[in-house]
Amino acid sequence: MAKAAISTSPINSDKYLRDILGDLQDIFCYTCLNSAGLAIGTSSKADVLIANTTYGMFNGVLKGHTTDENVLAGTVTADKFNVFVLTMSVAGTITVTMGTEAATLAAVVLPAIPASEAVIGFVIVNPTGTGDFVGGTTELDDATVVPNAVYVNTPFPINWTLAENL
Amino acid sequence: MAKATMSTSPVMSDATLRASLGKIQDTLCYQLLNTGALAIGSGSKKKVKLVNTIYALMNGALIKTTTAEVALSGTVVNATYNVFVITMTAAGTLTATMGTAGATLAAVVFPAIPASSVVLGWVEIHPSGTGNFVGATTDLDDGTVVPNAVYYNSPFPLNWTKMENL
Numbered sequence: 001m002a003k004a005a006i007s008t009s010p011i012n013s014d015k016y017l018r019d020i021l022g023d024l025q026d027i028f029c030y031t032c033l034n035s036a037g038l039a040i041g042t043s044s045k046a047d048v049l050i051a052n053t054t055y056g057m058f059n060g061v062l063k064g065h066t067t068d069e070n071v072l073a074g075t076v077t078a079d080k081f082n083v084f085v086l087t088m089s090v091a092g093t094i095t096v097t098m099g100t101e102a103a104t105l106a107a108v109v110l111p112a113i114p115a116s117e118a119v120i121g122f123v124i125v126n127p128t129g130t131g132d133f134v135g136g137t138t139e140l141d142d143a144t145v146v147p148n149a150v151y152v153n154t155p156f157p158i159n160w161t162l163a164e165n166l
Numbered sequence: 167m168a169k170a171t172m173s174t175s176p177v178m179s180d181a182t183l184r185a186s187l188g189k190i191q192d193t194l195c196y197q198l199l200n201t202g203a204l205a206i207g208s209g210s211k212k213k214v215k216l217v218n219t220i221y222a223l224m225n226g227a228l229i230k231t232t233t234a235e236v237a238l239s240g241t242v243v244n245a246t247y248n249v250f251v252i253t254m255t256a257a258g259t260l261t262a263t264m265g266t267a268g269a270t271l272a273a274v275v276f277p278a279i280p281a282s283s284v285v286l287g288w289v290e291i292h293p294s295g296t297g298n299f300v301g302a303t304t305d306l307d308d309g310t311v312v313p314n315a316v317y318y319n320s321p322f323p324l325n326w327t328k329m330e331n332l
Contacts, residue, residue: 001226002225002226002227003191003192003195003225003226005188006184006185006187006188006191007184013180013184017180017183017184017187020187021187024187024190024194027194083228105228105229105230106227106228106229106256107227108227108228109226110223110226110228124221124228150219150221152199152200152221153200154199156197156321156322156323157194157322157323158194158197158199158223158323159194160195160223160226163191163194163195164191164195164225164226166187166191
């Protein structure tokens with residue numbers, strides 16, 4: 001969604017500004033540090049592979065996550081666009097969250113990023129063949145559904161949930 | 167240019183802080199997500215080529231642009247340094263903006279980044295042969311002018327126009 005404008009209300013401005021600074025602080029204190037090399041799964045082509053050992057900085061704690069494969073959940077209707085965002089917690093747990101699909105890529109609504117997690121990247125899915133893309137079932141290179149999967153890695157500070165809602 | 171010092175005046179401080187936070191918010195809400203792999207053009211060696219399909223987050227919207235070549239405009243005098251910064255709008259329009267030349271690379275003044283655009287990267291030019299580098303006329307690998315073109319990609323939050331002027 002589009003960013004919310006910074007309030008111009010003078011009421012509670014000091015607390016308001018402190019909250020904003022806290023959100024900005026979180027964006028920089030929870031960040032992925034290197035490319036995860038997201039790709040189609042090798043054990044299961046329905047999963048997303050984290051090809052590289054991936055490191056994140058979590059409020060001063062450095063945490064690594066070794067290669068693994070992650071299940072997608074949710075359906076992308078044929079001819080629509082959507083994203084599956086991968087985030088990591090300080091425990092090294094990977095969470096996959098689907099956005100809200102749309103007729104164009106630009107109209108996709110990115111999902112909320114879980115609190116205190118770092119975005120490691122996302123997969124764009126746009127099924128242009130026959131049928132819907134069903135997460136956990138359809139292979140990411142399925143010849144019938146044709147998901148047109150694109151893998152984007154984000155090894156830098158990024159948190160649209162916080163940045164768009166200061 | 168160097169960053170402007172943050173105001174220490176207590177007068178209108180609240181409004182100043184809010185405006186500054188808005189600029190930081192914009193820097194984080196308009197960012198390139200993957201490298202464009204900028205290079206010399208293949209259709210025209212006078213242009214800068216965007217080799218990769220790129221994705222950018224622009225105020226909540228995912229914007230995609232496929233490979234393209236961008237024309238340069240402006241002259242870099244022999245033996246000086248300058249940059250042509252490549253930016254993209256939410257409509258996917260690419261623009262090259264020349265900086266202000268300097269006798270050294272460090273003395274180059276980067277151009278203002280157009281509003282609501284993301285920086286894809288830039289090409290550094292330093293003609294060390296014979297004659298000036300003339301945008302749209304001189305090949306980026308011209309054997310006589312010897313532009314010494316260097317290509318930079320910036321897939322991370324980057325907006326010096328806003329951040330240097332909080």
